[in-house]
Amino acid sequence: MQNSLSILFYPKGNDVDKEGKVPIYMRITVNGKRSELSIQHKIELERWNTGAGKAKGTTQEAKYLNRLMDTIKGKVYAHYREFVENDKIISAKSLKNAYLGIAEKEITLVEIFTNHNEKVRELIGKEFAFNTLKRYQTALRHIKRFLRYQYNLDDILLKKINHEFITSFEFYLKSKRGCNHNSTTKYIKNFKKVIRIALANNWINKDPFLNYKVRVKEVTREYLSEEEVQRMLNKRLHISRLEQVRDVFMFCCYTGLSYADVKKLTKNNLVKGIDGGVWIKMNRTKTDTLASIPLLPTAMMILLKYKDNEELMIKDVLLPVSSNQKMNAYLKEIAVLCEINKNLTFHLARHTFATTITLTNGVPIESVSKMLGHKSLKTTQHYAKILDRKVSDDMSILRSKLISSFKTKNTN
DSSP: OOOOEEEEEEEOTTOOOTTSEEEEEEEEEETTEEEEEEEEEEEEGGGEETTTTEEOSSSHHHHHHHHHHHHHHHHHHHHHHHHHHTTOOOOHHHHHHHHHTOOOOOOBHHHHHHHHHHHHHHTBTTTBOHHHHHHHHHHHHHHHHHHHHHHSOSOOBGGGOOHHHHHHHHHHHHHTSOOOHHHHHHHHHHHHHHHHHHHHTTSSSSOTTTTOOOOOOOOOOOOOOHHHHHHHHHOOOOSHHHHHHHHHHHHHHTTOOOHHHHHTOOGGGEEEOTTSSEEEEEEOTTTOOEEEEEOOHHHHHHHHHTTTOHHHHHHTOSSOOOOHHHHHHHHHHHHHHTTOOSOOOTTHHHHHIIIIIIGGGTOOHHHHHHHHTOSSHHHHHHHOOOOHHHHHHHHHHHHHHHHHHHHHHHHO
16 A cells, blocks of 8 residues: 655644743654654744745754754655565554654564454453354464464464465365365454454554455255144153253244343343233344344243243243253254254254244244344345245235236236
């Protein structure tokens, strides 16, 4: 990136001493950002030429002062050329420090990535979820391993990050770490956010991601069909832990809640809705957006089943939610018992709500998006693909209209 540099000298008129003199300052401006310092010399205001930015007259003192300012300007420009030649970060502050002889510590990738992750940790529960921190920590571990593998380094200067570094990191994640395309893309997006922080702070001059495109491949998301949902609901499970997991999973199939949200569901989240029925209102753990969900009869029946559970009342929660790892393991057992040949995970309940329970039954995608607590319809579309059955139903209506219209025209 081409940097614009300007150097201006001016008297600080509001700082007059007993002799009627004011200090002269130098202002360095790089790309619109300024840094100022005193040149340790003073002058009477009436002896300053504002338009020329120098002392008036031909006296020895005026000549000396003007030569001094030319020398200072020359030194700053010399530092600027040295910065350009050595690919150093150029800013008004860095040039000022170079002139003053203050060595600036060069910023490194692992250093700022670690610092970023610590800030995320401090904001868990306020701006970030714990899983967000885990993703950034994993991305940083991959960066460290890549640096050791590719360069035999523990850290690297930010200015050394370029397009080649990014593409090599991408290849490393896929070839050496066995990450699929979308997982690789997520780690690179985490990396990219740290680079954006560096750009915003002028720690680097150019964006290494400028000609690099991050694209997520669309994945076909599984969900339960209406018949599979009914099969799970009706299945008699004689093991208590499996019955509880099935109930919580089914509750999420009928509400669209994620694992993190159903785990923290309390009586305070149940409110009287605009229709007079019971609604769930809560801020989603992942995005902190408000989700408003009218309770369907099946979901209400599941809540009533556990309303007198003493252990849940002590914990002040509504449903018996185990760890995510246990829930997913038990769901595999339930899938076998219910003869469902799908990879059952807890998040599949959210997909089922978006497709089988809502969209298939004619609920507008805008309403589905609000209930899921999404910030945009684009996110909802990833979850809720229109099913063949819905397309078939819509086209049947259109077919009937066209036949009716055709008959009317022929009759006329």
